[in-house]
Amino acid sequence: MFPNLTLHYFIVPGKRSTIGRGENIKLLLEDAGIEHEYVRHHLDKETWPEKKKALEESGYYAATLPYIEIESQKFGQTVPIMRYICNKLGKYMATNDEDAQYLDALSDISYDWHKKINQTYFSSLEVRQAHEAGDMVRYLEMFEKVYSDREGPYILGEEITYPDFLIYHLIDDEQQNKKLEAYPNLNKFVRFFEERSNIKKYLATL
Structure with missing residues (x-):
């Protein structure tokens, strides 16, 4: 294929x-x-x-x-x-038009978050700290609500979809994987994601 x-x-x-x-x-x-x-x-x-x-x-x-x-x-x-x-x-996608629109919207929002992170890559410590106190918290709070909607661990419930990969990697880019105590639904999502068989093997190589 x-x-x-x-x-x-x-x-x-x-x-x-x-x-x-x-x-x-x-x-x-x-x-x-x-x-x-x-x-x-x-x-x-x-x-x-x-x-x-x-x-x-x-x-x-x-x-x-x-x-x-x-x-x-x-x-x-x-x-x-x-x-x-x-x-x-034929995997990782929504099974109805309403969920498809929802996933599309979340993927667009994830790109907005990425652009905010991108602005900090070569910035000063002060800029990075301002991002962590502002935009990062805003997006973490937003996606905490998203992951609470279907009881998780993924956006649509038990089945993983492509935006889950986007959100996981944004959390990883922010280096927040192990700092999600205030976000129980995101914390659950990250733990489940990292325990997926092939993902776990890959992460062990990094």
């Missing part, structure tokens, strides 16, 4: 290897048991402009990362990639 799949994403200098949008796709691939190669590209002024130009010349419309490549065909943008994989698998 996914012959010779390759995932491409940046290595961000001075940051954890899992930081950023590529890890969402990586987590999904691992959970689904899809064989793949993970190619990392240095995000620096010396090499990235040349790689970006090469992507443009190859005809890849977005010329940015992450993207996946399957038999020379490139697919771009994090959430569309994840939906493509999920649709192919």
Whole structure:
């Protein structure tokens, strides 16, 4: 179904290897048991402009990362990639239009959260602390309510869906995995997510 799949994403200098949008796709691939190669590209002024130009010349419309490549065909943008994989698998998606809209909305909100985190990657300690006291708490409180709606552990209840991967990774990017005492539903979600068989094996390699 996914012959010779390759995932491409940046290595961000001075940051954890899992930081950023590529890890969402990586987590999904691992959970689904899809064989793949993970190619990392240095995000620096010396090499990235040349790689970006090469992507443009190859005809890849977005010329940015992450993207996946399957038999020379490139697919771009994090959430569309994840939906493509999920649709192919017939898994990780809603089973009715109302839940589908809900998942789409949450994935959009998750991107808003990511943009807030992204602004702190190379910022001062003061900016990071202001984020942790403001936007981070706001999103944690919002998703605490989301995960309380269906009694969890996942957004739609017992079945995991693609936005669960997005939310888990945002919590991980914030390094809050083990600091969720004030958010019992998120804490339950993270514990269940990290105990998924393939995810547990993958996390042990980091």
